[in-house]
Amino acid sequence: MRNFAAFPLLALPVLVYNLVALTLDGGFSAVDAHARMTEGLFTIRMASNVDWPVTLGDLFLAAALVVLFIELLKSTTSRGVAIVNHALSMILFIICLIQFLLAPAFATSTFFLITLMVLLDVLAGFIVTIVAARRDIDFGGNDG
Template identity: 75%
Template sequence: MFAAVPLLALPVLIYNLIALTLPGAFMSAEAHARTTETLFTIHMTSRVDWAISLSDLLLAASLVVLFVELLKSTTSRKIAIINHSLSLVLFIGCLIEFLLAPAFATSTFFLITVMVLLDVLAGFIVTIVAARRDVDFGDN
C-alpha cells in the first residue's frame, strides 16, 4: 500500500514544515528569505564560489524524487491508478497553497508544484499508452 503514496509528497511536506515554522505560518511572506539563505559554499575550480541554499537542495532532491516517480509510473499494476489519483490530489493541494498562501508564493514551491504536475501527467499518459498496448486488435 506504501507504493500508492506519491513520493513527491515528501518535498511538499518539507516545504510545508519550513513554511509552518515561520512566524505567521501560511500567511508569512518570509519563506523566500529563509529558503534562499546560503547554507554553504563550494569552491569551484574556476575560482568562483558556488553558494548553495536550502531551496537549491530541496529542488535537487525533488528532481531525484520525480525521477523515481516517473519510474514508478511505468508499472501497470492496479495500485498505480491509486498513485496517479493521489498525485492529482497532491497537485490540487499544491496549487491551492501556491495561489492562496503568501508563504508558498515562491519560485521554489512553484517548481515543486510543476514537478508534481509532471508526475500526474506522466502517470496518466504512461497508463493510457500501456492500456492501449494491452488491447489486442487481432484479425480473427
C-alpha cells in the same frame, strides 16, 4: 508494500516545505519564506575558482528532482495500484496549487517548481498508463 507503492513520493518534499513554512513566524501567512529559501547555507568552491552558494531552495529542488525521477520510474508499472497513485498525485497537485495561490509562504519560486514537478508527475503517470493500455489492447486484438 503494495500500499506504499500507491503513495506519491513527491508528497515528501511538499511535506518538508510545509514544515519549513510552518516554522516561520506567521505560519502559512509568512512573507519571509522567500528569504529563507534563498538564504545561503554553504558554498562549494568550483573548479573555475568561483564559489557556488547553495541555498535551502536549491536543496529542496535537487531532492524533488530525484523524487520525480523515482516517481516517473514508478509510473511505468501498469499495476492496479498505479491508478490510486495517479489519483493521490492529482490530489497532491490540487493541494500544492491552492497553497501556491493562496498562502504567502508558498508564493516562492522553489514551491512553484515543486508544484510543477507534481503536475509533471500527474501528466506523465496518465500518459504512460494510456500508452500501456493502448499497447495491451493492440496486442490483445491480434489474437484472432
